[in-house]
Amino acid sequence: MTSPNAEGWTVVVGVKQVPDSDEVRIDPDTGRLDRANAPAVLNGPDRDALEAALSIRDAVGGTVTAITMGPPTATAVLEEAVAMGCDDAALVTDRAFAGSDTWPTSYALAMAAKHLNADVVVCGEETTDSSTGQVPPGIAAHNGWAQLTYVEDVEPLPEENRLAARRDVEGGHERVAADLPVVVAVAYGEFDARPAGLHRKIFAENDFEPDQLTAEDLSIDPGDVGMDASPTQVGGMDTVEPVERKNEILEDVADLLEPIAATAEVDG
């Protein structure tokens, strides 16, 4: 799809606005999370994604464009991305997207990445308000692109038109290279986000307006997104009561042997 590009790579980074997890409180009367009163902020793991994306641009040139799906108020996180150094940002927004779960969300973002001719899509590991981690692999799956998850370090290989990454795996790490276009989900806490420059921050917050991409712009059939296209069904929500544990205080260590031996017998 993409050939080695002297102009550098087109990097798209997905970000999301979430309730500030430091400020989410539990309603003392109902026991439910009060998300509505928490200020909306940039999802923490997305800072790692932004830093990874900008470091790829530093290495091979090109552009970084931040995208988010959400209502116009989500523009604030795009401003933050531009303040950090993204060249541009786009708001994927349409009434048709309302109520989307991870399936149509990753579909819409995949179509946006295609629309922007992405060579690399970088996302955070997960969002702090839903913690599924499904969206980055979903983007790759919808577009039939390669995916690299739990990435601790990135190494662009522009001559080969490939991106190598160090992945966190159980018991250590592995180094993998993927052909472009590729979707990268970076491991939380592995990339130290750069502070926004002063002039860039003033620009992003006051003079920058993101482009808006609607379902029509992205050639998305409204029937393929939104609540009705979301396979997730929430059956109900319950507060889990703490389980009463059986406590027994033994005066003598030797008294422990008998119950342990009894358990061992069951296991054979």
Next chain:
Amino acid sequence: MSDDVRVNGEEPTTGEAESPDYDNAFDAIVVGAGLAGSAAAVTMANEGLDVLVIERGRYPGAKNVFGGVLYTPTLRELVDVTAAPVERYVAEKRFSMLSETDETAVSLRPGEWHDPPHNDSYTVLRGEFDRWFAEQAVEAGAVLVTETTVTGLLRDDSGKRIRGVETDRPDGAITADYVVLAEGGNSLVSEGADLKSVERAENIAVGVKEVLEFPENDTAIPDRFRLSDDAGASYHYFGEGAVGSAVGGGFIYTNEDTISVGLAYRLADARGRQPKPEQTLNAFKSHPAVAPLVRGARTVEYGAKTIPEGGHESVPQLVHDGAVVVGDAAGLVLNNGVHLEGTNMAIESGHLAGEAIAAAAQRGRTDEAALRSYPERLEASFVVKNLERYGWLMERVEADRDLIFEELPHALADAGAEYFRMDREPKEHHAEAARDRVLEAVGGWRGAAKLAYRYREVIR
């Protein structure tokens, strides 16, 4: 935003193309979005200037757990205060002398204070109020940038003219014709740039404050402070029961559903004989006259700050070529025991400085002479008049500290006890005993007369 900003948001840049450059895009940079800074920003924005406000906190007021009573005469001229997030209007001012175990108090509850504008006195929580006030500046056209700390000033080649500020961000220098230093009592930028000398310890007070809530007790505040509706109380305490042997006092202000409890006393005392501020505050909260007011309360915020209180002599040079100093940074705080006021002086100084800059900008000048109307009008205003009027008081109080903070509170309490003693002696004897007890403390009729003469200015 001015038209001379060089990057236009409608055509976002690509690649490493032009990076935005706001040097001289703004007429003025305000350092700090507290009361003085926002007052200056609102004033200048209303005069048509392009203003950039730089705040180090996550939002204005985030770094300020202080405040208490806000006095609003000037504020009312600047913004529509009806929407301001005030907690309660001050319906009662109470002044208490505390010895270790006694309280002798005077309470003022003029009926007039219940009517708007409520003597222009409201309790506020600065975290909320400062945020709102800065929003008014933004609505007037100012640009606010948060989480950014100004680390120094930029000067021209001659070193005379101040051209802008340096911040802790990458690409962090920015220039503008005027800089308003509204950085507060801990004025590291002004001191670092030699715009003011480092304040001597005897001229700095340390303030500690807690905000307390009453869990599952919605009537604690109205019941304990005898309040209805939006009425609030401001209690001031003096004497060794408040701050031990230090020069200073304590306070309790009622907010909507919390109370602010704190102490302010001289840093020299805090460093020397005094135990830690937290211990002093806990001792104050345990005083028999205070403990019932805070019983069952839970701390929701704790903070400490420095308060400049050198009075008129400590006010530094307020104007420089291209810069002005306002608010606490300029030592414009009145803390003499009877009056504890910094907020109205901060707002007034910010406002006057903003007007002086707007006038100078119209003439295209930045020099000191062009900005002189700020210190001149400040001299003529209540701000400096009050500082002058009470400047002598701190020295007197220091000279008489044992009498005022220890002997007199005891004597007054004893005298009260004598006067109202329930026994079988005639009342006349009680009155004599009470009088004798006070006279003993102040050194007889002669001493009382001298004392009255020394402090006559307080009630002039």
